[in-house]
Amino acid sequence: MDLSLTADEIRFRDEVRGLIAATFPPPERYDGRPAHERRWLQALLDRGWAANRWPEAFGGPGWTPTQNFIWEREVTAAGLPPQVGGMGMGMLAPILFAYGTPEQQARFLPDILHDRVRWCQGYSEPEAGSDLASLRTRAVLDGDSYVVDGEKVWTSGAHRADWMFCLTRTSDEPVRQAGITFLLLDMRSQGVTVRPIISIDGRHMFNRVTFDAVRVPVENRVGREGEGWTVAKGLLTHERTGQAYVSLSTDLSRRLRLAAAELAGSEGGRLLEDTGFGRRLAWADIELQALAMTELRTLSEVAAGGAPGAQSSTLKLKGTDIVQRMTEFFVECAGPYAAPWFPEASGVAPLDVGPAWARPEVARYFEGRAASIAGGSDEVQRNIIAKRVLGL
Ligand SMILES: Cc1cc2nc3c(=O)[nH]c(=O)nc-3n(C[C@H](O)[C@H](O)[C@H](O)COP(=O)(O)OP(=O)(O)OC[C@H]3O[C@@H](n4cnc5c(N)ncnc54)[C@H](O)[C@@H]3O)c2cc1C
The missing domain is CATH 1.20.140.10 (Butyryl-CoA Dehydrogenase, subunit A, domain 3)
Structure with missing residues (x-):
């Protein structure tokens, strides 16, 4: 593969450098604090670059893979985050593009783009980490909502999150993967409890999250009931990439x-x-x-x-x-x-x-x-x- 940049790509690289220098004029450097985060996000939104990996149809800039590559190199070298919007931006959004209803896309994507809503990932459970398909958090359909009971663990950032995308068990199929359903759960719902897990370095990033009869409207299910494993696998490939x-x-x-x-x-x-x-x-x-x-x-x-x-x-x-x-x-x-x-x-x-x-x-x-x-x-x-x- 030829990695030497074309004239257009060099122009693009210089544009990226220009945006960085205009947002944080040297010797000032991005320090990760909220004021700097907001300034960086606003610069990206103004330029239409906040969702660099999203398709154009959903508000992405429509860059080529090489442009994304250049972007990440330049921005990382300047000590800036290549993406804002956390797990919503990089993990959930690609799933909503593929499996979300038009209503779900219209409801959730703009808030992810503007970093107005924080998401956390509710996959792992005390007995279900590597063997994720053995998860036991149960969702039972009751009228127009699911009633969720169970426990998630190692949930990064749950204490700051507004919403969680999570995997629940909706039936006990012989093939465990077939009974899993993907839900979007409002963390302010009644019955959600978030407890901190303090790590060895003294930081609070992880949490244990319990659900006690939490109601999740059916409209917050992504994909069909029992299709959660396929949705989850798609999400994991984006996470791992x-x-x-x-x-x-x-x-x-x-x-x-x-x-x-x-x-x-x-x-x-x-x-x-x-x-x-x-x-x-x-x-x-x-x-x-x-x-x-x-x-x-x-x-x-x-x-x-x-x-x-x-x-x-x-x-x-x-x-x-x-x-x-x-x-x-x-x-x-x-x-x-x-x-x-x-x-x-x-x-x-x-x-x-x-x-x-x-x-x-x-x-x-x-x-x-x-x-x-x-x-x-x-x-x-x-x-x-x-x-x-x-x-x-
Ligand atoms: C920094 C960090 C952030 C995380 N954030 C989140 C989050 O936000 N949301 C979330 O849901 N989870 C999160 N996790 C949890 C993470 O997904 C799990 O820790 C991981 O999947 C492993 O599961 P486990 O901890 O239960 O370990 P186990 O599954 O119990 O594994 C223990 C050991 O056994 C090995 N092992 C297990 N099965 C096999 C096998 N079949 N073959 C060979 N070896 C095997 C594993 O490799 C490991 O070394 C996070 C973890 C970390 C470290």
Whole structure:
């Protein structure tokens, strides 16, 4: 595949750079706080770029896969999020395009686009993670609504979410997948309880959500009753395609090279010139290039009307492996300066020593460990590849 940019693509890249510089004039940099988030969202909405991967018919800019690729590279390198709108934008919207009724599309998509409504994902349950089809949260039809009882766990951001897209059991078919139904549930409904799960780093991201006779109008069912597994699988392929982390790893590699060029190596020169370190980093970069090609190929197929399918498992598996290796390199670079960050969870203030990048990068290393579990563990991705790609 020819990756050199055409004149039009270079013009597009410069437009993207122009938008970034106009929204956050240097030396100001995006810091992730709400005021910056709003400013970035408004700039994207004004430009018609807020939903970069959506089809034009639903308000997307109609970019080619290469334009999306350029967009993610440029925006990530500037420290900005390539997409706003969280799980609604990247995960639920493609499902509503494919399975939503025109009423559901008209009701939910504008709020996702303008980031007015936050969504969370209610799939996992205490006894149903990798084996998702064994989920037990029950939805019983009663008049014009379902009555939902059960429990979800590891629900990221449920404490801030307005709505949840969730999987429920509507019948006990011998084939467990056949009895599952996909519902959109208003988190303010009576009977919803959200309890925090505090993770080892002291943060509150996860939650346990219980449903006690929660009523969900039938009009909030996506797809037919019993079709939830097909809908859920479609959603997961979009989630996993978004977990290739190519832009993030590319940016990590660039910054890693800058850091390693400053540090003393063990062969008399800089760390970047050490044979072992340089070879391992080069190898990771080569694998990253191959991953980027696979991502582009997948995005081209999706743009041509296809679905990501089992390829999304390859992207997620390899993408997770590479991003984790990049963060491991940073820990290696930080050496003893990685150590002061370990006690943070126990409330001991970190010491202000070592290079400025050490603290955020070592924190990213720990965060990155979860990538091989979230969205389906590595083992589960390998099972899918074995079955659907290798035919084993
Ligand atoms: C950061 C993060 C965010 C998350 N956010 C959400 C969310 O918002 N919503 C949501 O619904 N869920 C969320 N999850 C949950 C996630 O989907 C599950 O943790 C994941 O599917 C694994 O399920 P489990 O934790 O029950 O582990 P288990 O399924 O119990 O697996 C335990 C171990 O056994 C292995 N294993 C299991 N089955 C097999 C098999 N058949 N073959 C080989 N090995 C196997 C697994 O790979 C794993 O190593 C999140 C998880 C993380 C880490």
